[in-house]
Amino acid sequence: MPTKEDLHRFLRTRRSVRRFKPDPIPASVIEEILTTATFAPSAHNRQPWRFCVVSDLPAKTHLAEAMVSKYQHELENDKYTSDEILHLVARSKDRILSAPVVIILSVDMSDMDTYPDKHRKKAEYIMATQSTANAGMHILLAAHAEGLGAVWVCSPLFAQETVQSALDLPKTWEPQAMYFLGYPAKIPEVRERKSLNDVLISMEM
């Protein structure tokens, strides 16, 4: 049985890993990780998370090309130079192709409560995306438990329709993030944390 010190060490040693060995991840390991993700807490226990696993090269290439094409248009509109665009687009595509497994995480509002007013609608939507993010955190931690490296990538949030149509996801699935998973080629150093005192107010009445 791990001690509480072991568990704190486990939580504190998770890093965002961005370089992977090409070794494939067994399907059973991905299933185990996603099953653990479904144990995340969710508002009203409605479990609004949805997962799409992309691991074969043609599917990864199709996704990468759709995403970088949109990214390229945005960079052109933002007036980046053509050299910068070539570099950023190639890097973005390479990151998707070199990840042995890509998991797209979506939120589905179908089972959430509905309200007639904007304020409560917004709160309910935030609760659903917070719940979905919890499943994302569980993916990172379960990958860590399996000795895998993983990183959370936010680009699907900026290209929701592109990702949805490239992967032919159900219309109610709204992409929120993607996760690159693989056996780590390099585990980065721990990134600096704000000290607890900088982010904490202790109330004493």
Ligand SMILES: Cc1cc2nc3c(=O)[nH]c(=O)nc-3n(C[C@H](O)[C@H](O)[C@H](O)COP(=O)(O)O)c2cc1C
């Ligand atoms: C909501 C969210 C979005 C992120 N988006 C990206 C991303 O697009 N690309 C990336 O390389 N890392 C991304 N990260 C990873 C963060 O950069 C990383 O968690 C942070 O630098 C701390 O490093 P650590 O995870 O190794 O502790 C994201 C993390 C979160 C929680």
